[in-house]
Amino acid sequence: MPVIESTRPATRWITRLVPAILVAAISYATFVIVGRVCSQYLISQRGEAGAAITILILYFLFLLLMVITYLRNTLTVILDPGLVPLGPLAIERRKIERDRRKRGRNRRESDLESQPYHSGPDPNPDSPGLEEFYTKDVFTCENDGRPRWCSECCNWKPDRVHHSSEINRCVLRMDHYCPWVGGMVGENSFKFFVQFTTYTACYCGVVLGAAASSLRKVINDDAPLDPHFIPAIVLAAFFGLFTSLMTLTSIRYILLNMTNVDMLNSRSKVYQLAVRVPRGTEATDRFSVVTYPLPRPGEITTNGRLNGTAVPRTARSSSSDARARPTTRDDLANRTFAILKTEPGENLWDLGAWRNWQNIMGPHLLDWVLPFRKSPCVNHESHDSFYPMGRALADVLARYELTGLAMATAGGEGAGLEMKEIGRAGGGGAGGGNRLSRE
Numbered sequence: 395m396p397v398i399e400s401t402r403p404a405t406r407w408i409t410r411l412v413p414a415i416l417v418a419a420i421s422y423a424t425f426v427i428v429g430r431v432c433s434q435y436l437i438s439q440r441g442e443a444g445a446a447i448t449i450l451i452l453y454f455l456f457l458l459l460m461v462i463t464y465l466r467n468t469l470t471v472i473l474d475p476g477l478v479p480l481g482p483l484a485i486e487r488r489k490i491e492r493d494r495r496k497r498g499r500n501r502r503e504s505d506l507e508s509q510p511y512h513s514g515p516d517p518n519p520d521s522p523g524l525e526e527f528y529t530k531d532v533f534t535c536e537n538d539g540r541p542r543w544c545s546e547c548c549n550w551k552p553d554r555v556h557h558s559s560e561i562n563r564c565v566l567r568m569d570h571y572c573p574w575v576g577g578m579v580g581e582n583s584f585k586f587f588v589q590f591t592t593y594t595a596c597y598c599g600v601v602l603g604a605a606a607s608s609l610r611k612v613i614n615d616d617a618p619l620d621p622h623f624i625p626a627i628v629l630a631a632f633f634g635l636f637t638s639l640m641t642l643t644s645i646r647y648i649l650l651n652m653t654n655v656d657m658l659n660s661r662s663k664v665y666q667l668a669v670r671v672p673r674g675t676e677a678t679d680r681f682s683v684v685t686y687p688l689p690r691p692g693e694i695t696t697n698g699r700l701n702g703t704a705v706p707r708t709a710r711s712s713s714s715d716a717r718a719r720p721t722t723r724d725d726l727a728n729r730t731f732a733i734l735k736t737e738p739g740e741n742l743w744d745l746g747a748w749r750n751w752q753n754i755m756g757p758h759l760l761d762w763v764l765p766f767r768k769s770p771c772v773n774h775e776s777h778d779s780f781y782p783m784g785r786a787l788a789d790v791l792a793r794y795e796l797t798g799l800a801m802a803t804a805g806g807e808g809a810g811l812e813m814k815e816i817g818r819a820g821g822g823g824a825g826g827g828n829r830l831s832r833e
């Protein structure tokens with residue numbers, strides 16, 4: 395399994411250095427809390443064994459949880475951060491670049507030589523991965539109704555995917571690059587990341603509380619000051635504040651179903667959606683439509699133009715086009731999508747705070763506190779959309795007066811559309827549902 399690292403040498407070295415810093419900080423905290431605060435001060439000097447045992451239990455409990463969540467998070471981030479597979483062109487391009495670097499050519503020359511590669515959207519209607527989109531009922535798309543395309547990875551970008559220049563890959567539900575946990579935090583690791591920051595904040599709280607209360611007693615008793623108390627307080631306060639803020643921010647994002655990336659321009663962001671509508675739905679002056687599978691290059695559209703660039707057909711042309719073109723494809727497998735836009739700032743992914751929480755943290759208390767199972771949102775098998783969409787989708791459909799027509803995700807009756815389409819096709823068994831014909 396390849397290790398995913400930053401493309402920037404400085405970040406790579408910082409990321410590798412962090413575990414050593416953490417081990418040093420934890421070793422020092424253990425020395426201070428176990429050796430100086432509990433053993434030497436509370437038990438030996440003051441005879442407060444009960445307080446010392448309480449501190450030790452809390453200290454080792456949060457230390458254990460912190461270490462487990464750290465390991466789970468870091469291993470996920472390094473080995474399985476949730477990347478979109480590279481397109482064949484990007485694999486070939488990266489192999490050539492690697493070979494060139496091995497041959498010792500300088501980077502500038504390599505960059506210049508890589509220019510001729512075509513990196514626009516793949517014009518092939520059977521482009522690898524494209525079917526994953528139009529077998530869903532809703533997906534985010536470009537103006538022409540095709541999914542978003544990453545010119546670096548040469549892949550179609552599922553909803554909420556962003557290209558990270560830090561690791562030069564497209565990341566599912568990308569959040570941020572965190573050198574403290576070894577790399578890119580995305581949908582596979584965000585839950586573990588939040589658990590790690592939460593337990594680290596609790597751990598720092600125990601260290602801070604134990605050291606600060608001991609310091610207060612020393613001052614009250616006018617006893618000699620242990621020189622390790624103050625450095626421990628400063629370290630615990632610094633890391634505690636840092637991780638508490640991270641935890642609070644992350645919990646807010648979970649409750650809103652947002653990521654750090656989503657938060658950028660969140661008030662002005664407009665999503666463009668391809669929403670499945672019954673075959674033959676006409677484009678209107680409010681929205682255009684696209685029908686999949688896209689025509690092959692060379693197919694003639696109704697305006698007599700050679701379609702060499704796989705520009706999606708509009709519904710005005712699609713029905714007659716379908717009759718005209720010599721194709722063995724089953725027209726019942728065609729899927730028509732209306733291209734719609736959200737209002738600025740609408741949060742498509744907001745399912746309500748409780749469902750948002752469960753979507754990331756899991757359905758049960760044990761999922762929330764232990765870092766074993768991944769978030770439910772990593773499951774993309776639903777035929778509705780890559781991620782569940784909330785009320786905002788229903789609002790979009792209502793604005794376009796498509797509530798009765800479009801598919802189920804907004805809370806409508808998905809099966810209703812299947813029935814309508816089967817009805818239109820003459821109720822034939824061959825059309826027994828586009829969903830069924832998927833596999």
Ligand SMILES: [Zn+2]
Nearest residue numbers: 544547557564
């Ligand atoms: Zn990419």
